Amino acid sequence: MKECLQSAQIIIQGAGPVGLACAIWLLQSNPDLELVLLDKNTQSDDDLNHGDTRGIAISEGSKQLLNNMHAWVDSAPAIHQVHVSHQGHFGRTVMSKDEIHQDALGHIVRYRDIVLSLRKQLRTMQAKVKHFTWLFDINNDFDMPSLSPEVCVIHADGGLFHEQSAKDIHKDYGQSALVGWLEVRDVKPHMAWERFTQGGPIAILPHHQGPQAKNFVWCAPVAKIDQLLSLPEDQFLKELIQAIQLPIGKFLKVHDRRSYPLGLNMRKHIVQGHEVWIGNAAQTLHPVAGQGLNLGLRDAFTLASCLHTIYARPSSNRAQDLEARLLQYQEQRKQDRQATIRMTDLMASVFTSNFFPLVIGRGLALSALQWLPPVKNKLARQMMFGQR
Ligand SMILES: Cc1cc2nc3c(=O)[nH]c(=O)nc-3n(C[C@H](O)[C@H](O)[C@H](O)COP(=O)(O)OP(=O)(O)OC[C@H]3O[C@@H](n4cnc5c(N)ncnc54)[C@H](O)[C@@H]3O)c2cc1C
Secondary structure, three states: OHHHHOOOEEEEEOHHHHHHHHHHHHHHHHHOOEEEEEEOOOOOOOHHHHOOOOOEEEEHHHHHHHHHOOOOOOOOEEEEEEEEEEEOOOOOEEEEEEHOOOOEEEEEEEEEEHHHHHHHHHHHHHHOOOOEEEEEEOOOOOOOOOOOOOOOOEOOOOOHHHOOOOOOOEEEEEEEEEEEEEEEOOOOOEEEEEEEEEOOOEEEEEEEOOEEEEEEEEEEEHHHHHHHHHHHHHHHHHHHHHOOOOOEEEEEEEEEEEEEEEEEEEEOOOOEEOOOEOOOOOOOOOOOOOOOOHHHHHHHHHHHHHHOOOOOOOOOOOOHHHHHHHHHHHHHHHHHHHHHHHHHHHHHHHOOOOOOHHHHHHHHHHHEEEEOOOHHHHHHHHHHHOOO
């Protein structure tokens, strides 16, 4: 394996959605690339087939990116309208696809479905390229050998907040997310609700099984989520209805409850010499605004575009060219990263605070969004497309 890594042009460490997408884009633009992908999973999809079912909100911008690489998940339900409100306080806003002249505001895809779809597409490409090596069963104590500065190392080994070591900005919100899905009746299809409650935000989202099911994400203090996890079904549903207090429809059953600790963990500098960090390895965010994966896919796409020409032709000083190009990439990603991270951190902090001026402020902010369409459209566009 050591020789294989040392003779590579690019190594991607981590084969979550961002690492896989980056590999596909790199090979799409340069089929002769000597690329190695280090995957913690097994070669077979068996474990992934029973893996992470959390519903991820994919923006229209990300859908376009995934469509272009033939990795879109067709069963993903569309969101046509989002209702954002705050329990017990004034202020609400409704965003709809028609206001911004799009087919949808976004889609919901299960984490495992997106990984499986990207793996499928990468396998299809693998059959057509000569120098791509996909190594499986890479565990955490894997030690990267010393490499020439001509080899670009892409860290896409993000993982979840609690699995990571602290980066430059590390903030534990003291919250976990409880995710799962509900069997429902009389609930509007293609509609999503984000409800800010005293404990944290709760999202009710479309589900791939159709209008009789909804995904949910419930963020609250860790102890509360631990308690919710172990509650019998009927009590859990009662608590959920009580926490939301909105006439959404009937919640009949709950399935597949799982919890995820939440925090912000980000690198200020995402490039160091010939190494670069993307996706959750560069920034791990609170899911309140549904932006982590969307931002990570933009990282991967921009990086693949930046690296496109570096290995496509001979160079007398590749190490220097690579370093310069990676610094360009860092600069290109600055604005989008900053805007997305700031917006997410602000939402995670402000909407869980009970400090009176903030309570008033967020009510006003939601009302302002409703009554100032240009502001609302600008926010919607940032969330849907970021800044590419
Ligand atoms: C509850 C919850 C809800 C979310 N909802 C949304 C949402 O609605 N919209 C959105 O855009 N984002 C959402 N996110 C964020 C999103 O899940 C992440 O941003 C996204 O998964 C990042 O992808 P990634 O490939 O960078 O990292 P990961 O998905 O973490 O994948 C990294 C991969 O690298 C592997 N790995 C780790 N260490 C190593 C190693 N040493 N060597 C090799 N491989 C390694 C890991 O096992 C994993 O397979 C949510 C997150 C949570 C927790």
